Amino acid sequence: MSDQTGRNTHRPSIIPRSEHIVSRANISNNAIKVLHRLHKGGFQSFLVGGCVRDLLLRHQPKDFDVATDASPEEVRKLFRNCRLIGRRFRLAHIHFGREIIEVATFRATHDELDDNDIRGLTDAGGRILRDNRYGKLEDDVWRRDFTANALYYTLDGYSIWDFVGGFEDVEQRVLRVIGDPETRYREDPVRMLRAVRFAAKLDFSIDDPSEAPLWELGHLLDDVPPARLFEEIIKMFLAGRAVESLRLLEHYRLLAHLFPALVSELGKDTDGQFRKLLLDGLATTDQRVREDKPVTTFFLFAVLLWAPIKKRFDRLHGGGMPPIPAMQQAVEEIVKAQQSQISVPRRTTIPMKEMLALQSRFNMRKGVRSLRFLHHPRFRAAYDFMLLRASSGDFDTQAAQWWTDIQLADEKSRREMAQVGRGAGSGKRKRRPRRRAARKRSAGQGGQE
Numbered sequence: 001m002s003d004q005t006g007r008n009t010h011r012p013s014i015i016p017r018s019e020h021i022v023s024r025a026n027i028s029n030n031a032i033k034v035l036h037r038l039h040k041g042g043f044q045s046f047l048v049g050g051c052v053r054d055l056l057l058r059h060q061p062k063d064f065d066v067a068t069d070a071s072p073e074e075v076r077k078l079f080r081n082c083r084l085i086g087r088r089f090r091l092a093h094i095h096f097g098r099e100i101i102e103v104a105t106f107r108a109t110h111d112e113l114d115d116n117d118i119r120g121l122t123d124a125g126g127r128i129l130r131d132n133r134y135g136k137l138e139d140d141v142w143r144r145d146f147t148a149n150a151l152y153y154t155l156d157g158y159s160i161w162d163f164v165g166g167f168e169d170v171e172q173r174v175l176r177v178i179g180d181p182e183t184r185y186r187e188d189p190v191r192m193l194r195a196v197r198f199a200a201k202l203d204f205s206i207d208d209p210s211e212a213p214l215w216e217l218g219h220l221l222d223d224v225p226p227a228r229l230f231e232e233i234i235k236m237f238l239a240g241r242a243v244e245s246l247r248l249l250e251h252y253r254l255l256a257h258l259f260p261a262l263v264s265e266l267g268k269d270t271d272g273q274f275r276k277l278l279l280d281g282l283a284t285t286d287q288r289v290r291e292d293k294p295v296t297t298f299f300l301f302a303v304l305l306w307a308p309i310k311k312r313f314d315r316l317h318g319g320g321m322p323p324i325p326a327m328q329q330a331v332e333e334i335v336k337a338q339q340s341q342i343s344v345p346r347r348t349t350i351p352m353k354e355m356l357a358l359q360s361r362f363n364m365r366k367g368v369r370s371l372r373f374l375h376h377p378r379f380r381a382a383y384d385f386m387l388l389r390a391s392s393g394d395f396d397t398q399a400a401q402w403w404t405d406i407q408l409a410d411e412k413s414r415r416e417m418a419q420v421g422r423g424a425g426s427g428k429r430k431r432r433p434r435r436r437a438a439r440k441r442s443a444g445q446g447g448q449e
C-alpha cells in the first residue's frame with residue numbers, strides 16, 4: 001500500500017545501531033525499564049516522538065514517550081505505579097518519583113484501519129482488538145504530525161524504525177508533514193503552531209509543501225479551543241526560542257489569529273517602541289530559559305499584551321483615572337478581549353495585573369513607601385518589567401537607574417536615597433529624556449519567579 005507521496009506504509013527502513021547515535025546512556029533508566037517490562041510481557045515497545053528526534057540531534061529530551069501494542073489496561077496490569085488518564089484516548093502514565101513515562105497504545109485513525117481491524121478481528125499475535133481506534137505500529141505512524149516525530153526506537157537490536165523518511169529529514173534538519181499538509185493542518189490546525197515551534201526550537205527549515213499552506217490557513221486557528229491554544233503558546237514561548245517563534249508567527253501571518261490586539265498595535269507603532277519592548281522581553285525570557293532560571297507565564301503574557309494594555313491605560317489615565325485603577329482596568333479589558341482567542345487562566349492574569357499595577361510605584365521615589373516597595377513580593381518581577389519599559393523609552397532611564405542603585409545600597413544609604421528621592425549624584429532634577437533618545441540599557445534579568 002502506498003499513498004500519493006509514494007510512501008510505503010508497511011515496510012519501515014530499519015536503521016541499525018551502527019548507523020545512528022542514539023545511545024542507551026542518554027535514555028532515562030525508567031524509560032528503559034518500561035520498554036523492557038512491556039517486551040517481557042510479550043508486547044512490542046518503542047520509544048517514539050520527540051525523544052528519538054532529540055537524541056538524534058544530541059539534545060537532552062524533555063521526556064520519554066513509549067508506544068506499544070499493549071492496551072492501556074494491559075499496561076496497567078504490568079505496572080503497579082501506573083495511572084490511566086484521558087477519556088477519548090486513554091494513555092498510561094507510569095510514575096517514577098517525579099518522572100512520568102507516558103505509554104500510548106498504537107492508534108489508527110479510521111481511514112487508516114483496514115477491514116480486519118474494523119471488524120474487530122485478531123491481530124498477528126492473536127489478541128482481540130477490543131477497540132478499533134487502536135491499531136498496529138504501521139497505523140500509528142500515520143497519525144503523527146511530522147516525519148521527524150515519527151521515528152521508533154527499539155531495545156531489540158537498538159535500531160530505529162523509520163516508515164516516513166524521518167531519519168534523513170532529521171539529518172537534513174527538515175520539517176515535513178506526514179501526508180498531505182493542507183489536509184493535516186485542517187484536521188488539526190494546532191499542527192501549524194507545532195510547525196513553527198519545532199522550526200524555531202530545532203532550527204529546522206519547513207519543506208516547501210508543508211510551508212505553503214501556513215500563509216493561507218491561519219484563520220483555522222480561530223476555531224481551536226482557546227484553552228488548547230494557551231497550552232501551545234506556553235510551550236512555544238517558554239522553550240528558549242521565543243524571539244524566533246514570534247518572527248515565524250508574523251512571517252506566516254499566524255500571529256494576528258492569536259494576538260489580534262497586539263498585531264493591531266504593532267501596526268501603528270511608528271517609532272518601534274512597543275516592538276522593542278516585545279522583542280527585548282522575549283529575548284530576556286529566552287536567556288533565562290538557556291540559563292535554567294525560572295520563567296513565568298504572567299511575565300510572558302505581560303510582555304505579549306503590553307502594547308494594547310499601555311494604549312488602553314493611556315486613554316483611561318489621560319481621562320482622569322488614577323494610575324493604579326487605570327492599569328487594573330486596562331489589563332482587565334485587554335485580557336477579556338484576548339480570551340476569545342487564547343484563554344489565559346487566572347493564575348496567570350492575577351499576578352500579571354498585580355505586576356503591571358505596581359508600575360506606577362516606580363514614579364514615587366521619595367519617602368518610606370519606596371523602601372517598603374523593595375520588599376513587595378512582586379517587586380522583582382515589576383522591576384524587571386520596568387527595565388524593559390525604560391530601555392524601550394517608556395520610562396525614565398535615570399529613575400530606572402535609581403531603582404537599580406537602591407537595591408545595591410546598604411540600609412543607611414537607602415534611607416538617604418529615599419529622602420532625596422531622585423537619581424544618586426544628580427544635584428538637579430533631570431528632564432525626562434525624549435522617547436527616541438532612550439538608549440538600550442541592560443535588560444532585566446531576574447525576578448520572573
Ligand code: ATP
Pocket residue numbers: 048049050051062063065143144145146149150188190191
Ligand atoms: P516536545 O519536545 O515538545 O515534547 P514532541 O514531539 O515530543 O515534542 P509532544 O507534544 O510531546 O511533542 O507529542 C509527542 C508525539 O505525539 C509527537 O512527536 C508526535 O508524533 C505526536 N503528536 C503530538 N501532537 C500531535 C498532533 N497535534 N498531531 C499529530 N501528532 C501529534
Ligand code: MG
Pocket residue numbers: 049050051062063065
Ligand atoms: Mg514530548
